[in-house]
Amino acid sequence: MASVPVARRRRFEDFSWVDFIINALRFIIIALVIIGSANTLLSGRFTFEQWVSLFVAGLAQGSIYALIALGYTLVYGILLMINFAHGEVFMSGALTTVFLAHAFDRSGFLNSQPLLAIIILIIFAGLVSMSVALLLERLAYRPLRSAPRLVPLITAIGASFFLQYTFRGFFGSQFRSYPAVDALKGSLEIGTINIPIVQPVVFIAALVLMGGLYWLVERTKLGKAMRAVSEDKEVSRLMGIDIDQIIMFTFAIGGMLAGAAGVINGLFRPQGVNFFMGFVPGIKAFTAAVLGGIGNIRGAMLGGLFLGVIEAVGPNLIFNGLGIPGSNQLKDVIAFTMLVLVLIFRPQGLLGERLTEKKA
């Protein structure tokens, strides 16, 4: 507690070039964002309808990031470890379930009972991803629980490659598309705004899952135990909580959400799934989790949505106004720039607390 005034004093007394450069950088970035946005908006290059469509598409994409991001944040909250193989947990559900989706399509079930079929697909993918996540925990991470923190991190990267190439071994490396669902093909006309139906469906499905998670964590005994373990493992044991069991539940829940996200993503994006599909969404969801404050559940949800929207709107809004060509191909740049910026300026994330001594 006594350290607060000390830290504050240092800020005024010691002039540091690092702080100066960081602040200058912060100023330049804010200026660029404002200038770019103002330019774009004043030039009237895009209509209001176009902005709304971009925003809604961003929300849909962002809700998928959010579902994956929750897996990172839940595990970090309990183990203070980044499960870098989580993108592959997502992939395993999405890739395995594409075959079931095609079977449903061939039998006509997918289009005669789309809601039921999609729910079954989501549950199936959730179970596959959950199993992969549980195996990861049991075989790769649990034996290293007391090792220095770098060790499980490296193991996670190794496990990630292992999963990718195992799935390539099973299913080959070609892309497979999820079948199109007739019910999701149309679009909604709201005044002059045209929104593909699939986008609000994706958003709502994700919202339902996140609502379920929120209820689980806030209201159930298991959720309370999870929060207790994330705060103090030793005292949790004194309460009678089996730590290993809670850790397994945490991986299971994160895995299920990732598997569900895999199916939702497959229905949303036509480009198909393959063994490498988890990499980019994995890193973006990690970005979203960091953005919201790693370990913070609400933060992961909001971080995901925020990242999705910024990715959708940002290129046109900011880059275009700055006269940068081909701005739509710069989507990924935005995500990773955000990651770097957050790590420099606000490592605790938007909603996160400062790393405490316990966590650091």
Added chain:
Amino acid sequence: MALLEVENIHAYYGNIHALKGLTFHVEQGEIVTLIGSNGAGKTTTLRTITSLMHPRDGKITFEGNDITYTPANKLPSQGVAMVPEGRGIFSKLTVEENLELGAYYRNDPDGIRQDMSNSFDLFPRLKERRTQVAGTLSGGEQQMLAIARALMAKPRLLLLDEPSMGLAPVLVDTVFDTIERINTEGMTVLLVEQNALLALEIADRGYVLQTGEIVLADDAATLKKNPEVQKKYLGVD
């Protein structure tokens, strides 16, 4: 047969020999205190009893059952609960949630609800703050919560690690009154304290611990009169 029997336990932190063959016991219905200065091994003793660490040698029995290696998370259901050093409150959870976690092993919602309302009778301050996040409680309230939470497990033995730590004298008195009251209602208590004066005031018997060994064992009243104890732990010249 005593309720708790600790026989010749040796505990280590790496090469540090922290407990050097401790033997003591707690009888049903007693308040027994373990006093000693900083680093004497009081916390280590409680951590060993609750299996947060294991002794290298020796045996701990509770109600005749060997609990030396019973996992820590199985002890609440066996009847042992502890208020850890520094209280160990879950600061981000509400008062009510903290209490619910104290009853984690239990599956009787009605009984839990009843015991929660009993805790609120015992500690009215907590009732007013039931939906408040525990980190916002004062030190005294947190200590009350830690005790109430341990009682939610319906233990037959309550271990308390320095409940007076960091509290203003008035609050220390309140906490010790509470301990006495809980004991009168039938709870057996093993109380670890640096505040030897107060501890011996409410205890039936006491043990004096010094660098991992018990150097004195007697009735609390006798210990209080012991010149050695007076000089070293009671600040009497």
